[in-house]
Amino acid sequence: MTRIKIKELLATPPTGQTVTAKGWVRTFRNNQFIALNDGSTIQNIQAVVDFTTTDESILKRLTTGACISVTGELIPSPAKGQTCEIKVTTLEILGDCDAEQYPLQPKKHSLEFLREKAHLRARTNTFSAVMRVRHAMAFAVHKFFNDRGFSYIHTPIITGSDAEGAGAMFRVTTLDAQNPPRDENGKINYKEDFFGRETNLTVSGQLEGETYALALGDIYTFGPTFRAENSNTTRHLAEFWMIEPEMAFYDINDNMKLAQAFLQYLVRYALDNCGEDLEFLNKRAQEEEQAKPQDQRSELGLLDRLKFVAENDFQHLSYTEAIDILKNSTPNKKKKFQYLIHEWGVDLQSEHERFLVEKHFKKPVILYNYPANIKAFYMRQNEDGKTVAAMDVLFPGIGEIIGGSQREERYERLLNRIHELNLPEEELWWYLELRKFGSAPHAGFGLGFERLILFVTGMTNIRDVIAYPRFPGNAAF
């Protein structure tokens, strides 16, 4: 018998046909009702065994976590909430699961506990739902760009360049750590390292992405990026996945439009394709909310939040306008902000972003035209002489989900900025050459994939939306 996935079985009209399902026992009740799950859906199928004819020794092995194969008739189910069930005629234990030793008991475990069992946690409802949604979001990313004629570029992971300065980097090396080769001054001789130079893990594929945008037009990256920062927060990982589209002939306005269209497409895709998983996660988030004090609860539930974002335009707001709003806001006047806003030019903290998004506008906000001094060297200088064509998309509960800009396409301006910031011009020769040979206006942005998954699943700790999270002190599995 060919095994059929449970997702498919549950969508099949039951007419007594003989079917085979394989999966893991979630629960076994009354010595006859098996709730069987194979990961294809959050739903279990009920498999009913006849305990009068089944060997006692087999029944005893139907413990939570055991892997089994069942064959039997697919019939309408008398039980509530399920259309069909399997009346088992043949049952085979594929893999036992010692109930005494198995870490996942048929009860609710804390997320902290499950993080220690990362090799098993996808067998729980919560994590299987999160990981299926994560898959759907990754596919939607590729589909969105493919449908629009973008090319997916794999920018390098190991890089000899550390010019972007987006954060602390991990060194990649094959030198003998114990006794590395040194030059006559006693310095490490990286010429003897694998790549003949010092190399690091990438913090962003943007600069290399730009080289392809100025050849193929519209491109995107989707790959792992790294930050060697000692951030033990619910929003940071040392290894995370980022999506970075880069478009020739786009200005900052085109860029903002694409960012909104992209995020709305992704959220809509989740609503259209992950219904059952989102229903489950919605309930889960509701329960979490109810455990919070009244004043800390969200106004909207997960599903409502997703629908709201999919259907409403984002608020566009210049940095200068934002500063005005913040300066005159109640929390600023009453000194409730940790960092009070006194003047134009300061960087915004997450408390300010949250105020704008969650209290003032109550919708996603795109902030643009930031002061040049708080943004990266490659952003396009505006004619006012003090701002750059940067943009950040801010989401409720998440904060910055997208950061981007129009890029400086003018050779002299870019070179001046590199000099002003004392960046290594010689390392950026190829990046500068893009502005020398057929330069074009262009723009792009970066989406932190795990932040998107946090938003779409309603999970609150970034370590719970990636299979094996990496953070300070942890590279287990």
Added chain:
Amino acid sequence: MTRIKIKELLATPPTGQTVTAKGWVRTFRNNQFIALNDGSTIQNIQAVVDFTTTDESILKRLTTGACISVTGELIPSPAKGQTCEIKVTTLEILGDCDAEQYPLQPKKHSLEFLREKAHLRARTNTFSAVMRVRHAMAFAVHKFFNDRGFSYIHTPIITGSDAEGAGAMFRVTTLDAQNPPRDENGKINYKEDFFGRETNLTVSGQLEGETYALALGDIYTFGPTFRAENSNTTRHLAEFWMIEPEMAFYDINDNMKLAQAFLQYLVRYALDNCGEDLEFLNKRAQEEEQAKPQDQRSELGLLDRLKFVAENDFQHLSYTEAIDILKNSTPNKKKKFQYLIHEWGVDLQSEHERFLVEKHFKKPVILYNYPANIKAFYMRQNEDGKTVAAMDVLFPGIGEIIGGSQREERYERLLNRIHELNLPEEELWWYLELRKFGSAPHAGFGLGFERLILFVTGMTNIRDVIAYPRFPGNAAF
């Protein structure tokens, strides 16, 4: 005017409507004919300027590589091989390109030369075609698995485990290389490293992938993998992308079927979606072939090779059968093989694989049931006591394109093998637990993405099918 991509313009019936195109000048002939390319297609659009009314200083700036915007009427083209052209009314130079300095001249450059100009090479026909095909293949990978209910899992890049033993690894560290912390014995104290232990770049996501297959059923990975091997060949990279599906309830036969279906789907997708690029690459490969001595030329051209693979079943052959064929083969008897085949148990070299694929069967071959001693510890032990349920898919011109196996799902057998090979049992505790808690038969394989791209594009050096190749001594850009 909204810019329209050239791919779309070329597919639009020309009725004299006003359109805007932006792109890079490939050539400018007779002071009037611009061949304009924007990367959306390998085809250029012809833009015709009226040199009698256009400023001389502008005409002089229409050099190869210059970036321009043209607006004008889209009209039927009198020229051969193009349906429409733009009769330019407005021309704007977006970015000049000094013909004296620009490395890409309107002539054929060697691939070696272009590797040094990796930031510009996607502006050539060959590399833009390769990179568009690469994009199409990446999308097809995701579509194939998504359509079949597989979940995409991002397995970790930084890993504390080096148990798989697939090859030499790169160390990832934030310790001060110059003066690292040491313990009382003078050894490097990795407890003070970022992750509190020694960490490396992954060589494979398979083991972590298995943990998700035994939860979600069918999963796949698609991510970068690394080998710190000093291989300066046309087939090896230090950083490359790999696709690793892993399926619960699959045996070795299911695995072989999926591998064939997958490869045929990808090749068919390329034929159906990359027609123009493949036509160009086909011609390119033909020219390369003609430069070779007669006896080294391929029997089939690129397109014929792709069609052949898409339409014909692969040859299944056990290792034991392969040894018999090789032992009795002419090159073995005439001692033409560098490594002569005397007895069962030896590892096959690429010369043997090529003989089987290119001379004996003249089709892709799936070799299976290899001797346990030449394969990895996790492969399922066959009942003969000497072979394992391994499989390699061998392609003409490429050699091994897929390697996989059914995995050992029996706890005791796996543990014994780990002991026999002196592998670190304590590091594999979580992998072993999969066999303790609801173990299931399962199987999977790995496809080297760049090898696939070599096959589909007809390129011959793996450094030419990835944006920024990493190999010993090279991490430029």
